[in-house]
Amino acid sequence: MCRRFERMLVDENKKNEEKNEKLLEDLCECYLLLNEGISSELSSKIVPCLLKVALKKEENEEIQKEVEIALLALNNIESVAFIEQKLYMKEITEIIKYHQEHHNLTQLAYQSAWGFLIDRLGIDKSLKEVIVNELHFVRDAISELEYLMKCVDWTRKKEEERRGRERRGKEAKEVQTIFKWLFILDSFFEYCTLWSEELVVLINSIVKVFQAARENNREISVFCVHSLRDAVKYGSVKVEDLLKGGAFDAVLEGLQLQSLDEGMSFRGLNYFLIVTRKMKKKTDVDDDEMEEEEEEEKNGVNKDETEKEAKRKELKGKVLEKIEEEGYEDVITSFHEMFDFLNRKYYDELSLDISDYFVNV
Template sequence: MFNELESYSETEQKQKIKETYGLMEEMDEKEFDHVFSIGLYNKIDDMIEEKKLSMGNAIFLLKHIGYCKILMNKWSYGFYHSELKFRLEKMIIEKEKKEKNNVVLLTGLCECILLLYDEFSSELLPICVPYLLKAALNKEENEEAQKEAELSFLALSNICASRIMKKELYSNEITEIIEYHQEHYNLTRLAYQSAWLFLICRLFYDRSLEDVILNKLQFERETIRELEELSKCIDWKREKDVRGKEKKEEIALLRWLQALEFYLTWCKSWSEEFVELVGSIVKIYLAAKGNHKEIGEKCIDLFVNSTYIRAIENVRKIK
């Protein structure tokens, strides 16, 4: 299908890309790596260069590839080594200088680069983060707005914790978004989790965020509630792998556990709800240990890694 795209009109191309969405989401990791190789990304780059694929359709395609990649928790080696990566980086920098008013294009380009790759040029960070937060600030509750917010937050959550980021770049906006959702529930579960993962990752360099995370935004309370709700959506007795909505709920739960691991490692103070939070994790482990190996192992890793880090910190204090 990808090889035949250039023979279709722009409208037909978009329809053909839509038709691949379900197929992408059904792929396992080996299939994904085989299809989305450096060759495919270079083919897309050539089609853009030769004007056989519009930039709009390229973004439309790449955003969904990135979406599937994030949900699989994959590293995109093909994109990393492709000419397409360099094209997108260059376009973002040039368009931001010359066409700042082209918000839709710039937002789409930023989503693509962050969904597909987390070791991008440091020059892109102060450009991309504001565009994606602005897209996520859309408080409309229709399906299209929620999907766009989900993509924006998935992209933001893919920024690795070791990236230094000025608080002024994101703090007010992410706090407003989380607070608004807590009152109106306008985000999807995956978008809300990704917003938290993005914020928790910033703790790595900025411990001053602890008070906002712990007290103002009530991270422990929100995590307990989300874990309980997600637990109700999962068939803990299932005998085979699942797809679709239930798989998405499992992924969201795994990502909450990932955020918790960062939180327990980097946050020095806990609230009165900490014991209840630990109890929630134990319940998930007990439910998962039979048929959900990945979730069960994540619960164990969470406790082992955070306990190890805390022990090291205590030893350093004694010394």
């Protein structure tokens, strides 16, 4: 079917005066919703066509639906697909800025617009400045999460027994949109290391979603912990930001739930594994930055190393104190040893106490 749509797209684009614009739009949407992959040749036809639809600003239900579907289709393009900036940058920027001022898009459409742009970060790092400083993504993500969280009744059972068959596999639209925002944030944390003070507030917003969903929607709560882990793993936020945002307390509370399952226990312990490994480094930065700082130190350029080291030790003390208070120190140590075990090629290099570590886990 995808091949058929592709042939129809090519044929319709070859037409001049007889070109059916509505048919072309429908073909583009169907093709993307069925197929994540897109060639550079097709992207030059599909992306401008759907952005033209998404730029419509009439405030009526029919137009809103057209815009929503067009943006949903664009958001389905896989993140590894290269699309030239000239095909989308001006239009997607206008769509986001116009909504920020006039609130003309649906929640799902706006999330899809951001999803399309954030996915381009994976290949085009030059977008970081625009996304963070011009379009204020972090501020918008905070606002959207806070709003959507209030729209959901987190105390309600996910499925009522008498409606089980009718509602199975379905979730509230707001919950689905929260899920999509968490996926976008995960990509943002992976590809964008442009730090801002707003990130502490964003961490706190993710924590609030986690706390609201942990008893009722395990999938969302587990993915919140996954996002918090990736935020520090890829260097988007500092360990200090996680502490200020309440992430440590929240994850520790999640590990103590009576309904704790394998997904939450793994994500929670893996979160602390990444954090404690991060704190072993001299500074809370990635490996490339560490090499630069070490070189500067050798050359006498880095004058603040003593102060940085003191701050790092203080932060490490606070984190370890929290972990020790809840009795997770041995378990996390075990997790470190277990991951080292899985990564080693020669078993004769393993610790003599490896069996004790596996028992603790």
